[in-house]
Amino acid sequence: MKKYILLTAGYEYQNGGTFVGLADQRRQFLLGKHPEWRNDPEVIFVRFDPKSGKIDRNTSAAGAGTWTPEPVNFEAVNRRVHYREGHLLPSDNRLMSITDVYRYAINIGATEPGTLLEFSIIGHGWFGGPILLNSFQRDEYAASGANAALRDPWDKDGRTKDFFNQNMSDADWENFKNAFASDGYAWIWGCLFPRAYYDTLYKFMQTPEFKAKPMASLTDSDSFTITVNSTFVNDYYNVDRQFFPTDDNTKTFTRSLLDLKQYLKRGIRRSYPGRFVSDTGITCVAGYLGTYSDYERSYPGHPAPHPVMVIPRNASVFGTDFTRVINFYKTFLNIPEDPDGRGYAIYNAVQVNQWWIDTQ
Numbered sequence: 001m002k003k004y005i006l007l008t009a010g011y012e013y014q015n016g017g018t019f020v021g022l023a024d025q026r027r028q029f030l031l032g033k034h035p036e037w038r039n040d041p042e043v044i045f046v047r048f049d050p051k052s053g054k055i056d057r058n059t060s061a062a063g064a065g066t067w068t069p070e071p072v073n074f075e076a077v078n079r080r081v082h083y084r085e086g087h088l089l090p091s092d093n094r095l096m097s098i099t100d101v102y103r104y105a106i107n108i109g110a111t112e113p114g115t116l117l118e119f120s121i122i123g124h125g126w127f128g129g130p131i132l133l134n135s136f137q138r139d140e141y142a143a144s145g146a147n148a149a150l151r152d153p154w155d156k157d158g159r160t161k162d163f164f165n166q167n168m169s170d171a172d173w174e175n176f177k178n179a180f181a182s183d184g185y186a187w188i189w190g191c192l193f194p195r196a197y198y199d200t201l202y203k204f205m206q207t208p209e210f211k212a213k214p215m216a217s218l219t220d221s222d223s224f225t226i227t228v229n230s231t232f233v234n235d236y237y238n239v240d241r242q243f244f245p246t247d248d249n250t251k252t253f254t255r256s257l258l259d260l261k262q263y264l265k266r267g268i269r270r271s272y273p274g275r276f277v278s279d280t281g282i283t284c285v286a287g288y289l290g291t292y293s294d295y296e297r298s299y300p301g302h303p304a305p306h307p308v309m310v311i312p313r314n315a316s317v318f319g320t321d322f323t324r325v326i327n328f329y330k331t332f333l334n335i336p337e338d339p340d341g342r343g344y345a346i347y348n349a350v351q352v353n354q355w356w357i358d359t360q
Contacts, residue, residue: 001042002115003181004108005030008048008101010123010190013086013134016079018051019123022189022295022308026120027058029306029340046070046104050096050132050156051077055104074100077133088135090154097156098132106172109179116179118187121158122308125190125286125293129158129272158188160272163279177280185283187344188273189309191292196236197267198290198325203228204260205324215324215331220258227252240266261332264289265355273347278356281349285338287311288329288345291322296342311343 007023027045030037037043045058047067053074056067075094082088082095101121108116124131133156139145141152151159151167161167168176204210207224228236228251237244243263245253255263268274273286287293288311296307299317311326312318326343329335335351338344 002112003037003040003043004112004116004179005043005045005118006048006101006105006116006120007045007118008098008121008123008130008132009050010121010131011051011077011133012123013083013088013131018049020047020049020051022122023047023049023120025306026122026308029308030118032306048096048101048104050074053077053094053096086134088133088156090136090138090152092154095133095156098130098158098162099151102162102168102172102176105179106175109175109177113175113178114181117181117184119180119185119282120187120189122189125188125192125272127192127194127271128160129162130188130190131157133157158272160270160275163275173280177282180282185285185346186276187338188276188284188286189293189344190287192271192273192287192289193292194239194267194271194290196239197264199232200236201260201264201290201325201328204255205328215327218257218332220261221256223254223256224260225252225254242266257332262359264329264333266359268347269352269355269359273345274352277347277349277352283346283348285344285346288322288326288335288343290325291343292320294318294320309342313343 007026009019009023012018041059043059047056047058053072053076055070055072057070058067073094074096077095105116105119121130135156137152137155140147141150142148149161149164149166151162163173203226204224207226209222209224233248233251237248240263243255243259268289269278271289273284276282276284291311293309294312296304296310297317298304299314311322312320313323315321322343326337329345330337336346338346
């Protein structure tokens with residue numbers, strides 16, 4: 001039976017580069033992890049490169065395999081034409097969109113259901129979705145716009161509304177889901193680092209009450225008091241008024257561990273990985289809420305012959321260590337880590353849907 005691995009390499013909008021090299025490293029890593037794939041013509045890697053406008057296919061027959069271009073009609077990025085200061089200019093163009101990647105998966109579901117093993121988007125990301133080209137929605141399609149539920153047809157990046165029925169027909173939605181193997185999953189490799197969640201969690205973990213006990217011995221009824229400044233109030237209170245004080249003048253407040261857990265659950269549900277899981281039922285590997293990704297590199301105790309990306313857990317190597325944040329999610333929200341040990345979370349439908357019930 002065929003196995004499809006779809007590898008989408010985002011455009012490095014900051015300097016005009018591409019994540020294609022990391023997509024190729026991911027392929028090599030998977031072949032090393034599954035040596036039986038190396039001479040299996042049924043294992044098919046498909047690489048999407050928005051920068052060049054190309055889709056290439058690579059079968060594993062004869063070991064190394066060869067990337068073969070598929071017939072497409074996308075245009076390549078022209079930085080002088082399409083970008084200003086790293087932002088994609090809104091225009092009706094033929095640049096590749098995440099909807100084209102969805103369409104490829106939908107077609108697999110229609111003709112070869114149950115064969116999509118990995119749906120990876122390798123590149124930058126944020127709370128609202130993976131970044132293919134760093135595009136923006138026009139005002140009418142933004143949250144307060146007249147067409148807020150619709151995708152902007154000029155937008156290229158992933159959005160939390162992508163699987164709404166206004167943006168994906170029932171038939172396409174069914175085929176997208178049906179494309180995935182029973183153990184298939186999506187992997188969103190970019191950052192999931194909204195500061196409202198990281199800064200809040202960090203403040204709670206820095207309280208004397210939190211530090212007074214081993215993490216595993218804390219209970220839902222344990223409470224913690226934090227004091228914030230006006231910048232914190234202005235930047236974060238409106239993110240979740242169920243959690244933060246309703247009065248902006250209240251800068252010292254107390255919340256229980258259960259309150260903090262509910263706040264983080266709501267945040268995950270609102271994020272792109274959370275919406276992906278709840279709207280499709282497909283498992284999604286992505287950052288723990290409040291963490292960012294970095295380029296993987298080798299260091300003592302961590303060989304990386306085929307480096308892709310990781311969530312940093314070594315301050316001397318990456319300048320950041322998210323170990324405590326990751327352990328918090330593992331301990332209190334029971335969110336497992338990815339099987340490669342890269343520091344990413346595994347979000348599954350049963351758990352995410354239960355959080356919807358828990359946080360009503």
